[in-house]
Amino acid sequence: MANKEIKLNDMGNEVVEGFACKPVDFDASRPIMHYQSLLLVCDDERCHKAQKGDKSIELRDMLKDMGLNKGANRIKVTRTSCNGACRFRAVTQVTTNTQANGVAKNNGLWLKNTHQYTKDEWKNIFELLSTGKMLVDNLDAEAFIPMKVYN
Ligand code: FES
Numbered sequence: 280m281a282n283k284e285i286k287l288n289d290m291g292n293e294v295v296e297g298f299a300c301k302p303v304d305f306d307a308s309r310p311i312m313h314y315q316s317l318l319l320v321c322d323d324e325r326c327h328k329a330q331k332g333d334k335s336i337e338l339r340d341m342l343k344d345m346g347l348n349k350g351a352n353r354i355k356v357t358r359t360s361c362n363g364a365c366r367f368r369a370v371t372q373v374t375t376n377t378q379a380n381g382v383a384k385n386n387g388l389w390l391k392n393t394h395q396y397t398k399d400e401w402k403n404i405f406e407l408l409s410t411g412k413m414l415v416d417n418l419d420a421e422a423f424i425p426m427k428v429y430n
Contacts, residue, residue, distance in 0.1 A: 289349050314355035315381050316408040319372040320393075323361035326369040330394035333358065334369065338401060345405055351380060352409040367391035367424045373414065384413045389424035 286294040290312055292302040320326075320335045327333070335358045342348045342356065364370045373388040375381030385408060396404075407417050415423070 312349070312355075313351070313353060313376075313379060315352045315376055315379060316354045316385065317374045317376070318354065318356045319359045319362070319374065320356055321360075321362050321364075321368070321370040321372075322358040323365075325361070325365040326394070329369040334394070341398065341401060342405060345402065345409075347405055347409050354405055354408055362389075364389065364391075364424055369394035370424070373408070375408070380411075382408075382411050382413060384415065387426075388414055389426065390422055391424045 286296075288294050288300040288302060290300075290302070290309075292304065295301045295303055318338065320338065322333055322335065335356045338356045339348065342354055347354045359372075362370050362372060367389070369392065371390045371393045373385055373390065375383065375385040377383050377386060390404075404414065404418070406412075407414055
C-alpha cells in the first residue's frame with residue numbers, strides 16, 4: 280500500500296487535499312504569517328483582462344523561487360477586487376509592514392501597467408523590497424500612479 284503524500288502549507292500545517300494552503304486542523308486563534316511587504320494585485324475585471332488572467336499565481340511562484348515566500352523578508356501577494364484606478368490597469372498596490380521590518384517609504388505606493396512587467400522587472404521589485412530599498416528611488420517615476428495629496 281502506497282503512503283499518502285502529506286502536503287504542508289507555508290506555516291507547516293497539513294493541507295486539505297485539493298487546496299493550496301487550507302489547513303486540515305482549523306485554529307482561528309493562530310496568528311497570520313509575518314510579512315515584510317504586501318502586494319495587493321488587482322484581479323477585478325479590467326485588470327484581470329489586461330494581465331490576461333490571475334497574476335498572483337505567477338508572482339507567488341517567483342517569490343518561492345527567490346525564497347521570499349517565508350522568513351523575515353517575506354513578500355505576501357494578495358488578489359483584490361477593483362481599486363478604483365482602472366484607467367491605470369493593471370494595478371498593484373504596495374504596502375509594507377511598518378510594525379515589523381518594512382520600510383515606511385514603500386507604503387501606500389501604487390504601481391500602474393503592471394501587466395507589462397517582465398519577470399526581471401518583478402524580480403527587481405522583489406529584491407528592492409526585501410533589501411529595504413525605496414522603490415521611489417529605484418524605479419522610474421512613470422511606474423507610479425500619481426496621487427492627489429491633501430496637506
Ligand atoms: S479593475 Fe483593477 S483597478 Fe479597477
